[in-house]
Amino acid sequence: MKNQLHQLYAQEPLSRDAAYETLSRIGNGRATDIEIAAVVSAVNMRPAVLSEIQGFRDAMLELAHPIDLGGRETIDIVGTGGDGKNTFNISTLASVVVAGAGYPVTKHGSYGVSSNVGSSDVLQALGYTFTNDQDTLLRTLDRTGICFFHAPLFHPAMKNVVPIRKSLGVRTFFNLLGPLLNPARPKYQVFGTYDRQVARIYDYLLQDETGREFSIVHALDGYDEISLTGAASVRSRERQRLLHPQDFGLPALTTEDLHGGETAEDGKAIFLAVLNNAATPAQRDVVCANAGLAIHTIHPDRSLPDCVAEAAESLSSGRALGVLNRLIN
Template sequence: MKNLLNQLYARQPLSREAAYITLKRIANGEAAEPEIAAVVSAINMRPPHLSEIQGFRDAMLELAVPFELEGRPTIDIVGTGGDGKNTFNISTLSCFVVAGAGYPVTKHGSYGVSSNVGSSDVLQALGYQFSNDRDKLMADLDRAGICFLHAPLFHPAMKNVVPVRKSLRVRTFFNLLGPLINPARPRYQLFGTYDREVSRIYDYLLQGEENRDYLIVHALDGYDEISLTGGASVRGRRCQAIFYPDDFGLPELSPPSLYGGETPEEGKAIFLGVLEGNCTPEQLAVVSANAGLAIHVIHPERSLPDCVAEARESIESGRARNVLHKLLG
């Protein structure tokens, strides 16, 4: 570990193999908490490197509890977090909207670490019971059109990292890994990243996975999702463009309209408000935009405004709300 730290302190990138070995050592309990904190801090002090993300991802997927979909096409909508914007749970809500529109969702998420309320925080507040039992999750998927893969149950080897991340309370390279390690390996995915360079790394990693379709979003003002507060860089296998609110047929929003509260209970209230139609026009617009873009991943031949309209109809018809009721039932 000493040689590794010296390399990191010298700002030298780790090879893919070295990153893989490092993460496996951490997962296997071979590194003390101060050493883990030192590794995380050293990597945080410079931009991410492709070889490191590849190696860390290799190890995480190898160590994960498998979740086999047996060829069923599903989608996940997930952001890195760590953008410091403290928005409400837009990506998680968008998953319920997409499921309400008839597209199966395998959502991967966890507790908020660098943000106040993560997807697991709000679902737990709603009464959802986490599980990594495949039969139970497949039953959720069949009944509700969505299942939730709580990351700590699928990546138990990361229990050694949790205390360090909680104590640091800042964005780390684990934020970058989270969206890339959904054990379901969904056929479709909408990613959000807090940094444009991270978007490029994601795109490079995913270009070789020919059995997956995806889009990667980075709002130009720093959000890890379509915020409608300005333009957003969107890239994928067949797309590289800047999308503006007009492209979605929606108005530009102000950052305060996306505020997500400070506690899981506040997050829960906003979450239910959107699904029950008791939300602000801005909240409805931003969820419709992200859910619409996710539908566009599945149906790239459809226009963005048409996909947004399909998402909005899922909310206004009550179908998105029914997805939640079925999942909790």
């Protein structure tokens, strides 16, 4: 670990192998809290580096609790978090809406670290019980159209890191890793990133993963999802484009429109308001935009406005609410 720390503090990027060794040591409990904090701080002090993200990801996936979907084709919608915008749980709501539209979802997420309320915080407040039992999760997926992979149960390596991340209270390279660590490796995935360089790194990594289709989102004003507050860069296997609110057939929003609650109970209230068709038009629109992009990732031949309309119908018909009710019950 000492050699890696010398490199990091000299602003020298770690090789993929060195990054793998570093995170393997942390994940296996062979690093002290001081060493972990030193690595996190040093990596945090400069832009993301491809070789390090590759090596860190290799180690995390090797140590992860695996899930075999048995050939099921699913989608995940997940952002890095750490954008500092304190929005409500847009990606989790979009996941429920997509499931309500008939597309199986395997959602990966965790507690909020650099934001007030994460996806796990809201689901726990709603009464969802986390598990990493494969049979239970697949049964839930088949019955409800969605299941949730609570990251701490699938990535035991994180137990040595979470207290330090909580103490730091800022985004770290683990924010960048999170969306890349879905243990089921779903066929389709929408990745949200708060940083353009991170979006490029994701694109490079995912181009090598044949058989997976993806959309990588970076809002130019810093959101890690489609915010409708301005233009967003969206990368897929085939192309990169700049999408504006009008491309979704929706009006532009303001930062205030997307503000989330301060507690899990606040997040729960917004969550239920959206699914019960009692939310503000802005809250509904941003959820439908992200759900629509997910559907478009599965069906790129369909127009974005048509995919948004499909998402909106999942909400207005009550099918999305039905998904949540079955999931919780």
